[in-house]
Amino acid sequence: MKNVITILFLTLILTSCTSEVSFSELVERDNTYYKVNSDKPYTGSVVDYHNKENKTKSVEGKLKDGKFDSKWVAYYSNGQIKEIWNYNVGIKNGKYIKYKDNGQIIKEEEYSNGEKNGIWSTYFNNGTKDKVIEYKGGYMNGVYIEYFSSGYLGMSEEEGFKEKGYYSMSSKDGEWRKRNEYGTEILRQNYNDGILNGLSSQLLNFGNWVGFTWKGNYLNGLKNGEWTLLNKSKSVVQTHLYENDENVTLVGIWKATNLSTKKSYYVKFDKTNFYYSANKPYRWGNEDLHYRDSYKYYKYRSWYPYKGNINPRPNTYEIRGYHRILINAHLHDIVEFSLNSFTIEGGYGNMKYKYERIGKIPSTSNKIIKKDNSKTYYTINVDNLRVRTSPNLDSDKIENLSIGSEVEFIEKSSNQTTVTIKNNELTEYWYKVKTPSGNIGWIHGCCFDK
Numbered sequence: 001m002k003n004v005i006t007i008l009f010l011t012l013i014l015t016s017c018t019s020e021v022s023f024s025e026l027v028e029r030d031n032t033y034y035k036v037n038s039d040k041p042y043t044g045s046v047v048d049y050h051n052k053e054n055k056t057k058s059v060e061g062k063l064k065d066g067k068f069d070s071k072w073v074a075y076y077s078n079g080q081i082k083e084i085w086n087y088n089v090g091i092k093n094g095k096y097i098k099y100k101d102n103g104q105i106i107k108e109e110e111y112s113n114g115e116k117n118g119i120w121s122t123y124f125n126n127g128t129k130d131k132v133i134e135y136k137g138g139y140m141n142g143v144y145i146e147y148f149s150s151g152y153l154g155m156s157e158e159e160g161f162k163e164k165g166y167y168s169m170s171s172k173d174g175e176w177r178k179r180n181e182y183g184t185e186i187l188r189q190n191y192n193d194g195i196l197n198g199l200s201s202q203l204l205n206f207g208n209w210v211g212f213t214w215k216g217n218y219l220n221g222l223k224n225g226e227w228t229l230l231n232k233s234k235s236v237v238q239t240h241l242y243e244n245d246e247n248v249t250l251v252g253i254w255k256a257t258n259l260s261t262k263k264s265y266y267v268k269f270d271k272t273n274f275y276y277s278a279n280k281p282y283r284w285g286n287e288d289l290h291y292r293d294s295y296k297y298y299k300y301r302s303w304y305p306y307k308g309n310i311n312p313r314p315n316t317y318e319i320r321g322y323h324r325i326l327i328n329a330h331l332h333d334i335v336e337f338s339l340n341s342f343t344i345e346g347g348y349g350n351m352k353y354k355y356e357r358i359g360k361i362p363s364t365s366n367k368i369i370k371k372d373n374s375k376t377y378y379t380i381n382v383d384n385l386r387v388r389t390s391p392n393l394d395s396d397k398i399e400n401l402s403i404g405s406e407v408e409f410i411e412k413s414s415n416q417t418t419v420t421i422k423n424n425e426l427t428e429y430w431y432k433v434k435t436p437s438g439n440i441g442w443i444h445g446c447c448f449d450k
Contacts, residue, residue, distance in 0.1 A: 020045040023059075031090070032066035041066025050077045064089050076101040088113070100125075110135070124149040129157075133167075140167035153183040168193070174410060175440040180205075188389075190440050195221045198438025199398060209322060216242065217438065226339070229322050238322060238337040241362060246271055247319045249339060251362045254355040259343075267355070274317050274327070376409040378433065378448040382421075385448075387441040391415060391430030398441040407433035407448070410440065421446055 050056040061072030067090030074083040086094030092111035110118030115138035122130040134142030152160025165176030171194030178187040190198035196218035216227030223242035250269040330347035345352040391413035413430035428445030
């Protein structure tokens, strides 16, 4: 009799330990689950069903002190897993995975104590990767990669991307690149704390400029310094000058010649207006006389003299991209464009004019990186060290670094290359760095002090 009682007692204990409830038997108050008519937060298993008769589960997991805890799994009606969560007493902790009803993964996420942490991935309907985002401490911190639905474009997973870059505290930071669906790189830019800074290179894809490259530097999100247009052979066909996003290429005094009649006149441009004289450089304003190239010219005010008369309204101009310039309401085609001369045609009378600069090219700002004590810097110990686009000797050159330059370390390559320095062969890794001008590229490990 005593043994029978013991067996019954153990059976009751085991039954109570393995009991389960459904959500219909629970109530939620302040994000905490209780059994109906109970003031004690529920601890134990929870199971719901699509069809309880054939035991087709819809969701199962555990609650601890009324909070989601440990592993939770949701199911499709066909029995295939739909979602998997991991919790630590109400706080997301660990992996979250979502599936299609055929078992194909839709997304993967990672959490640490409720914060986004680790690699997050999403997938296209065909199963190929869509996006990969790295999180740390709840922020996007690290790599961001977006792919085409067609896959890796015949390249490695690391290089066959649609867009790739890096985040720091959810702001774009470092080098960002884009490719088209054929695998050709169409954009390469550099960011500092979410703001464009440093070299930018864009492959154009419109009009007569398909295959041409537009290249220059940003400073604090604005175009600054020289920007060049390169043809398919990478030869410079146009050069523009920017200051704080304004095209200031034309700022200064120019001699304009009608290439048909050979007659010339003189023009002075500021950032928005231009002023001219018909036959000779008249006196602009009451400022000092300047001399250049055996003839004289003067500074100007907000008017221009024309055949002895004063017109209070200056003319306006606007450079429209790479192929048009609007001068005093007449649209001209740009034939050639550089810092010291440009040729245009069209407009009133469909004439062709060549402009030649008289005087100095305007100066613009240069990017100097600020030193951050939390980062690693190297000092270049040779002169004219090449900064390259990729960690190999065949890649394009971005710029040359002078001896004593300090660069910010970003990452080290997985490959080594042997170079000869002063008759000595040196085999070193490549190092990805940010230069004082804001450019990001690779330098060989032979030539800097760590």
